[in-house]
Amino acid sequence: MKVVIIEDEKPAARRLSRMLNEIGIEPLTMLHSVEEAVNWFYNNEHPDLLFLDIQLSDGLSFEIFEEIEVKSAIIFTTAYDEYALKAFKLNSVDYLLKPIDIDELENAINKYKKIHLASTNLAFNFEQIKNLISPLEKNYKKRFTVKIGQHLKLISTASIECFYSENKATYFCTTTNRNYMIDDTLEELESKLSPEIFFRVSRKYVVNINAIKDIISYTNSRLKIVLNNFNTNEIIVSRERVKYFKNWIS
Numbered sequence: 001m002k003v004v005i006i007e008d009e010k011p012a013a014r015r016l017s018r019m020l021n022e023i024g025i026e027p028l029t030m031l032h033s034v035e036e037a038v039n040w041f042y043n044n045e046h047p048d049l050l051f052l053d054i055q056l057s058d059g060l061s062f063e064i065f066e067e068i069e070v071k072s073a074i075i076f077t078t079a080y081d082e083y084a085l086k087a088f089k090l091n092s093v094d095y096l097l098k099p100i101d102i103d104e105l106e107n108a109i110n111k112y113k114k115i116h117l118a119s120t121n122l123a124f125n126f127e128q129i130k131n132l133i134s135p136l137e138k139n140y141k142k143r144f145t146v147k148i149g150q151h152l153k154l155i156s157t158a159s160i161e162c163f164y165s166e167n168k169a170t171y172f173c174t175t176t177n178r179n180y181m182i183d184d185t186l187e188e189l190e191s192k193l194s195p196e197i198f199f200r201v202s203r204k205y206v207v208n209i210n211a212i213k214d215i216i217s218y219t220n221s222r223l224k225i226v227l228n229n230f231n232t233n234e235i236i237v238s239r240e241r242v243k244y245f246k247n248w249i250s
Helices: 010-022 034-043 063-067 082-090 102-115 126-136 186-192 239-249
Strands: 003-006 029-031 049-053 073-078 094-097 143-148 151-156 160-166 169-174 179-182 198-200 205-208 212-218 222-227 235-237
Touching: 003 010, 010 029, 010 102, 029 034, 034 063, 073 102, 094 102, 143 179, 160 186, 186 198, 186 205, 198 239, 205 222, 222 239, 235 239
Parallel strands: 003 029, 003 049, 049 073, 073 094
Antiparallel strands: 143 151, 160 169, 160 205, 169 179, 198 205, 212 222, 222 235
16 A cells, blocks of 8 residues: 655654554655645646645645645544534544554554455535635744844744743744844743643743654653754743643654
């Protein structure tokens, strides 16, 4: 069985790949954006089955089907609640609710084998699904504006490794190890940032899951986080947040 994972959160994509390996399936590739997926489909034979996240880094995954006719069965992976899931039921689309459970994954694979294996004819109404889901989406910040001298610079949220407070001010550090001050407090940022991507690990730090390089056991049952570029201070997950942090990264 030829399988492709389309998921913008690389840790989640790697986790799903490992789970598929456990049941004897080796994904062909992992794609992380609409643009990357479209380019791949133009240049490769379409797989039997797609594991497709709804919200990708550069837009909704449905935009892939506006560019190219995908000849694959689809299992959506989603964090949407039961009301949004009605959209999938209406269109007979399989789905897995995040965080994905290995037993549910196996059941979805078995369902695919029974229903879709003999047919590559997709009859899904993607526009209907998109319309049903869109009102339930929350628009999280995609960029921040910072002032540099007389100039304003736009910084993509995806390129921010962490937000932190220092001397009663709030800053963020980018993947190029540049630090900028912003007006928002960490409390205000918590409601503006996607909870799937960003997590407040302590009073002082909010981190991007895609920027985590290493996680190390620390004193008093805490954890130390090492990011790819940020090295100004140690980032420690406070003891009361360790349990929630572990759930967040799993």
